[in-house]
Amino acid sequence: MTNPYQPQPAAILDIRPETAIDTTFRLAWDTPPSPGQFYEVSLPRLGEAPFSISGIGDGYLDMTIRKVGRVTEGIFALQPGDHVYLRGPYGHGFPLEQLAGKRLVIAAGGTGLAPVKPVIQYALAHPERFNGMEILLGFRSPEDILFREEIAAWQQQAPVHITVDRAAPGWPGKVGVITELLPGLDLAPLDQFQAVVVGPPLMMKFTVRALTERGLCDDQIWVSYERRMSCGLGKCGHCKINEKYVCVDGPVFNFTEARWLID
Amino acid sequence: MHDTPSETRRVRLSCEEADILLDNLAAHYRLFAPVRLPGRGRFSDQDAIRYAEVHTVHEIEHARRSHFSPKEILFPVSQTLFYLMDDALQEPQDDPRDMLVFLRACDIHGIARLDDIFLNNGPEPEPYYARRRARIKLALLECRHSLDEHCFCVAMGTNRTDAYAMAVRCDEGQLLVEVRDDDLRPALPASAAPADFTPEFPTADPQPVVVPDxxxxxxxxxxxxxxxxxxxxxxxxxxxxxxxxxxxxxxxxxxxxxxxxxxxxxxxxxxxxxxxxxxxxxxxxxxxxxxxxxxxxxxxxxxxxxxxxxxxxxxxxxxxxxxxxxxxxxxxxxxxxxxxxxxxxxxxxx
Amino acid sequence: MSTDLNTKLIMRNAYRITSDRRHTCLRVRVPGGHLEARHLSLIQHIADTYGNGTVHITTRQGFEIPGIPYEMIPEVNRALAPLLEALEVAIGVPLDDTTQGYPAAGTRNVAACIGNRVCPFANNDTTALAQRIEATIFPNHYHVKVAVTGCPNDCIKAHLQDFGIIGQAAVEIDAARCIGCEACVTNCRKRVTGALELQNMIAVRDAQRCIGCGECVLKCPTGAWSRNPHKFFRMVILGRTGKKNPRLAATFLEWAAEPVILAVLRNVYKFIDEHIDRSLPKEHLGYIVDRIGYPAFRDALLDGVALNPQARVAERLDFHGYWHTADGIMQW
Known part of the structure; x- marks a missing residue:
């Protein structure tokens, strides 16, 4: 019996700071996951933690990591050429087939942008497969904005709306919660839209509510849940919400299912 | 769990014969059963009743429920997944011997529930559990009645089971045994007297418990x-x-x-x-x-x-x-x- | 004709000299503070028949039956016999003639908290130990106060006795059962002495800080902590109330086994006999030791005692009592 807990080493190719506390690590990795899946990343003797994928490329994965604990502090101490240990990918990602041909509304809050970024990049790289895309991004402050270069590139191809919860004087952009970006969206014809909403629990709750108030049906909305996945295999129970296990049934859920995930 | 028994044996064993049975079984299996640990209970001068390896019948606590369940035999409280030496991960060796666990009908159903999670939930079986699970046989400790006021197996439909390799009843110092598993039958002492024993099960909970639909x-x-x-x-x-x-x-x-x-x-x-x-x-x-x-x-x-x-x-x-x-x-x-x-x-x- | 009494003999028979010149008050002992309820009817009978129909419950867990005319003492003693048989002789106290009342009153009733017969915190059956102590030290005329408590919460106020016996649990952890939940660590830090911490995710006990309260056993959700079934005791000594220098007892022994406790208590009387100031009507043990010094007292207590290997003896005593200093701090 092979041991699914046995991780594989992955060399760090590149380290790119995004904000004061978030850094993107590019890891050498040959088998590409689906956007939205996650890996368990470990450092021997420091521990293991789940991370989503913020970039998928030829021979590499990107993980955008915030320094918040023992494992991440260990990762932040590493240099290019050092190794981390991966097992995965786990879970169901975003259903690119079901999004195909649709107009996409992507709403991402804070680090929730990380798992959605590969979806955005995929859609922009294959414009023929989609019928346009609106990108709504919310961050706590201008200093918390992730992927600045990428966002600048996206803005050449699709409307990108950014808002921050608070900003120092001089911030030229919008201040407010992400739901305030929704009234400005043209959602016609309604049935042509598919929405992807990822972010902190409250952000997802209110964004989904606003989208349904604008007329979107549950089955047009996709969300991704963040939980403290430990095993990734549907055994350890940490990520269970009602009868669903986020690690195997999610982390991406259609809202027809996610509406019943009550904590 | 086991093949349809070709020949179920039902016997009555004296204390000495019962220990011979356990000795014979111990040649092939580690035997686990609830035992009393004197003075190790939560409160002073009270005993703990827990699962532990046994060698004789009198060690087995027949009358009372174990405080902690037998799940810890399959799923230990603490278990090393890997030894970590520099960058190498090494799986520890688990005891390779087969095990025979004495447990009650509700707990036999409980193992089926653990199977659901560890073996059947998610994309693949959990290897640490699966390895032990493959090495375990189940010996039913008969409950003819609820053990005490806490039992509600009848309400949960877990009072009866036939998923056991053997069953035992402690009967005034003697042991009534039903052996259904071909592998276990040779362990019966030659002197064992035939007996009319099939395990009975509780048919009513001490207090009615209503399980919601x-x-x-x-x-x-x-x-x-x-x-x-x-x-x-x-x-x-x-x-x-x-x-x-x-x-x-x-x-x-x-x-x-x-x-x-x-x-x-x-x-x-x-x-x-x-x-x-x-x-x-x-x-x-x-x-x-x-x-x-x-x-x-x-x-x-x-x-x-x-x-x-x-x-x-x-x-x-x-x-x-x-x-x-x-x-x-x-x-x-x-x-x-x-x-x-x-x-x-x-x-x-x- | 006025009453003519030998008050010393009256008091040694466990009767008080009272504020009422015609009436005495009987002190009934209840070693370990726990008795079969049926004995209460005899106490009631004595109070109703010989006393004034009332009973006082003492801090030492005895009963005082007031209002007994002095001349009734022999009759009361005969009526008392079943109680002496049940509460003293039955637990091993050597009494020759139970119809003569209590043969001594100086060594007071050995009191006990309710212990593990009822209390989940108790680390032993305090009543049973108090009864074994009673059988070891009673009857005796020297004034010695002993009490037994089941855990360091000290509900019986062992710290106000000449000898306070505090049940200690030698707790042991089965590391293979520890899930690192810190229930024990947090509780010990907040409620006890902070003797526990996690080392590599497993609870570890600092033997220098652990007072053996056993609460980690109570808090542990996996049964990782348990008590060693061997019982151990801390003995605190020379606590007192009183007018001159009230103070809490200080620790003399830790992790002592029961035979050590009993042997030490047996040795007390010889020390008192040798050192008591007989010019005083009565000298309490604490004041004797204040005069003679702890080292001599310690040596006398431990004379011939085989300490169990776990037992530890105090090098010195640190009392934190106070001396009445009205001139210094009180304002008129």
Whole structure:
């Protein structure tokens, strides 16, 4: 019996700071996951933690990591050429087939942008497969904005709306919660839209509510849940919400299912 | 679990013959049964009753429920997943010997529930559990009646079982034995006298417990805001989130993994997994500090739903097997059996 | 004719000299503070028949039966016999003639908290130990106060006795059962002495800080902590109330086994006999030791005592009592 807990080493190719506390690590990795899946990343003797994928490329994965604990502090101490240990990918990602041909509304809050970024990049790289895309991004402050270069590139191809919860004087952009970006969206014809909403629990709750108030049906909305996945295999129970296990049934859920995930 | 027995043997054994049986079995199996650990109970001068390896019949505690369940034989409280030497991960060697576990009907059903999670949930079987599971045979410790006021196996439908390799009844110093498994039959002493013994099962719980219909419960959750029912707020005032109900439970299977580095040799260490509990703080903590179900009533609700609803929706049978250990261990005298009956009442009143 | 009494003999028979010149008050001992309820009817009978129909419950867990005319003492003693048989002789106290009342009163009733027959915190059956102590030191005329408590919460106020016996649990952890939940660590830090911490995710006990309260066993959700079934005791000594220098007892022994406790208590009387100031009507043990010094007292207590290997003896005593200093701090 092979041991699914046995991780594989992955060399760090590149380290790119995004904000004061978030850094993107590019890891050498040959088998590409689906956007939205996650890996368990470990450092021997420091521990293991789940991370989503913020970039998928030829021979590499990107993980955008915030320094918040023992494992991440260990990762932040590493240099290019050092190794981390991966097992995965786990879970169901975003259903690119079901999004195909649709107009996409992507709403991402804070680090929730990380798992959605590969979806955005995929859609922009294959414009023929989609019928346009609106990108709504919310961050706590201008200093918390992730992927600045990428966002600048996206803005050449699709409307990108950014808002921050608070900003120092001089911030030229919008201040407010992400739901305030929704009234400005043209959602016609309604049935042509598919929405992807990822972010902190409250952000997802209110964004989904606003989208349904604008007329979107549950089955047009996709969300991704963040939980403290430990095993990734549907055994350890940490990520269970009602009868669903986020690690195997999610982390991406259609809202027809996610509406019943009550904590 | 085992083949249809070609020839079931039913015998009566004297004390000496029973020990010969155990000796013979011990040649091939490690034998596990509930035993009394004098003075090791929660309160002073009280005994602990726990699963341990046994060699003689008199070591087996026949009359009382073990405080902790036999799940720890398959799913230890703490288990090393890997030894970590520099960058190498090495799996520890598990004891390769087969095991025979003496346990009650509810606990045999409990193992089927553990199988559902460890073997059947998710994309693949969990190897550490699966390895031990493949090495285990089950010996039914007969309960002719409920052991005490905490039992509710009849309500959960776990009072009867035929999923055992052998069954035993302690009968006035003698042992009545039914052996159904071909591998075990040769262990019977040649002198064993035939006896008319098939195990009996409890047919009534000491107190009636009403299990809510899972589908009606789902409708109550989805359409009638059952999670906001005041009963959960009441538990918020009573439950202290100590987690004993989880750790004593036969079917609670959650765990947490962590790494350590040996103090004396920091380049070596372990990746361990230990039991985790949805009642105990930090179970849902995420990096950065966010946690779900902060309040104890919602933890009670989460556990209760898992035991009598969520698991059912996934596997078509309830997770709870009515062994009563949660009720027997709760320091705040919260009765899970009372809780699920109360849920049934709430559904009726709607 | 006025009453003519030998008050010394009256008091040694466990009767008080009272504020009422015609009436005495009987002190009934209840070793370990726990008795079969049926004995209460005899206490009631004596109070109703010989006393004034009332009973006072003492801090030492005895009963005082007031309002007994002095001349009734022999009759009361005969009526008392069944109680002496049940509460003293039955537990091994050597009494020759139970119809003569209590043969001594100086060594006071050995009191006990309710212990593990009822209390989940108790680390032993305090009543049973108090009864074995009673059988070891009673009857005796020297004034010695002993009490037994089941855990360091000290509900019986062992710290106000000449000898306070505090049940200690030698707790042991089965590391293979520890899930690192910190229930024991947090509780010990908040409620006890902070003797526990996690080392590599497993609870570890600092033997220098652990006072053996056993609460980690109560808190542990997996049964990782348990008590060693061997019982151990801390003995605190020379606590007192009183007018001159009230103080809490200080620790003399830790992790002592029961035979050590009993042997030490047996040795007390020889020390008192050798050192008591007979010019005083009565000298309490604490004041004797204040005069003679702890080292001599310690040596006398431990004379011939085989200490169990776990037992530890105090090098010195630190009392934190106070001396009445009205001139210094009180304002008129």
């Amino acid at each position: 899972a589908d009606r419960l789902q409708s109550a959750i989805r359409d009638h805001g059952f999670f906001a029912h005041p009963m959960w707020a009441d538990y918020a005032k009573r439950c202290i989130a100590c987690g004993r109900c989880n750790t004593h439970c036969m079917t609670c299977s959650c765990f947490t993994a962590y790494d350590i580095a040996y103090t004396e040799q920091p380049n070596a260490g372990e990746r361990r997994r230990v039991w985790a509990s949805c009642h105990i703080d930090r179970f849902t903590d995420m990096a950065g500090g966010h946690a779900f179900r902060d309040e104890n009533g919602s933890r009670m609700r989460f556990k209760t739903m898992h035991k009598i609803h969520d698991f059912y929706q996934r596997f078509g049978r309830h997770m709870c097997v009515g062994c009563g250990r949660c009720d027997a261990s709760c320091p705040e005298y919260i009765s899970f059996a009372t809780c699920i009956s109360a849920i049934s009442r709430v559904l009726e009143e709607r």
